[in-house]
Amino acid sequence: MxxxxxxxxxxxxxxxxxxxxxxxxxxxxxxxxxxxxxxxxxxxxERRILGRAYVLPDQRPVLCIGASNLDRKLRSIRKLALGTSNPATQDESFGGVARNIAENLARLGAPVALITAVGNDASGRALLAHAEDAGIDTRGALRLDGVSSGTYTAVLDQDGEMVVALADMALNDSLSPAFLATRQQQRASAALVVADLNLPLDSIAALLADTARDGLALVLVAVSEPKMARLPENLSGLRLLILNEGELATRVGRALDGDAAIGAACLELQRQGVQDLIVTRGACGVMYTSPGGVMRLDAPAVNVVDVTGAGDAFAAAVCWSLHSGETDLGLACRRGLQLSAMTIECEQTVCPALEPGHFDATPLDTVLD
Known part of the structure; x- marks a missing residue:
């Protein structure tokens, strides 16, 4: 040869x-x-590379680290009956918490990069190609031979509400501290690092230590109650933790039966080192920490088509605000609720109507009031 x-x-x-x-x-x-x-x-x-991994100071990206996978949604045509066959429709798209956040950010016009793990198979190549077409820098991705790319299968009822989901995410354990160390230059050049809890516990701890050392802002996004075990006990150096009510209850080890209990749990986690928290509560809106205490925002009324991806859209809007220099977490949450509502009202996991300048062109009060 x-x-x-x-x-x-x-x-x-x-x-x-x-x-x-x-x-x-x-x-x-x-x-x-x-x-x-x-x-x-x-x-x-020749435009075959963009200066390798070097990034100009005014183009520092949001770096998303975590899961990419194929999303399969099965939606029941009629009321679900357990223990038997149900007629349903099926849809397949690209998903994964970190990947979804990255695509939302790219559609909003933010520079964004993605560190993820995929199989060196047709699905993995399609995942990365789709991300690159959306404007996401995937050069830091880990491509694994001999394994299948991750999958997430959600079963929705006839109203579009999720009944159960099954996730095959084991390959994300390959995003180890040793692998992340090989991407240190890329991480250090980011303006904001966003990671999901599909990463191993040791990797989350390493990100916390590195971002604290390098003076970077780190946002962690929870993915499920079982994976709250991947959140380290010491949260020092964490700029923001985004999680839902059930995940917060899992972290503190007790049921949370109202706003006061949620507020107390948020303060408990702040004592563990995290600067701010946002607790998403579905149709009940969100609660978030602020200098004046734990605040609450109601969610807008929506016509539910498909809830898949709504939480990731919320997180992306918050991260977009932080990347833009916004210091008002309440405004970031209002943007998150707006983008989450748009996602719920469309069939896609990432709303195709998003485009740069969206938050300038769409006043929040037209959606939330």
Whole structure:
């Protein structure tokens, strides 16, 4: 087989590890540093790479770390009957908490990158291709041979409410502290890091330590009550935790029977180190911490079509606000409720009507009041 030209060999090395140094490229290819720099400049001019992993200060992205998977939704045509066959319709799309947040952010016009794990299979390639088409930088993704990409299967009732969901997310355990260390340069160049709790406990702890050390803001998004076990006991360095009422109850180990109990639980987690919390409560709205105490916002009335992705849309709007320099968490939550409502009222996991300038073009009071 004819050996590839040096420029193509270099390109393949960068594809395999977008954060490889010029010195390592020179050593592996037997070239001088100046020759490597010339090849990289040529690839940039050809638009085959965008300056490798380096990001200009005014283009620092939101970096999303966590799950990408295929979403399968089965919706019952009539009232569900357990223990027997139910006629249903099926839809398949791309999902995963971190991936959904990243796509919402990209559609809103934010620079965004995604570190995730996929199988080196047709589904994994399709997931990454779709993300790249949406404007998401996926060069930091982990591609695994011999495993299937993750899947999430939701069963919805005839009103679009989720009855049960089954998730095959084991490959996310490959997003280990050792792997995340290979993406240190990308993480350090981010303006905001957003991670979901599909990551292993040790990886979440490593992100907390690294973001505190590097002075970065970290947002953690819960994904389910069982995976609250992946949240470290010490939350020092955490800018924001987004979770629902059941996940908060799991964390504090007791039932939460009203606003006062939720507020007390939020204060308990703040004593564990997190700066702020947002507790989503479905149709009851959200509660969030503020300098004046724990505040509450009601959710707008919506025509439910499909609730899948609503929580991820909420988190994306909050993160968009933080990335934009917004310090009012109440305004961020109002934007989150607006985007969540839009997502609930469409069939897609990520609302296709989103576009840059959305929050400037759509006043909040037209949706929430």
């Amino acid at each position: 004819t050996e590839l030209p040096k420029k193509e060999q270099l390109y393949e090395l960068i594809r395999a590890n977008p954060f490889i140094s010029q010195q390592d490229l020179a050593t592996q290819l037997g070239l001088s540093r100046s020759a490597v720099a010339n090849y990289i400049a040529t690839l940039v001019r």
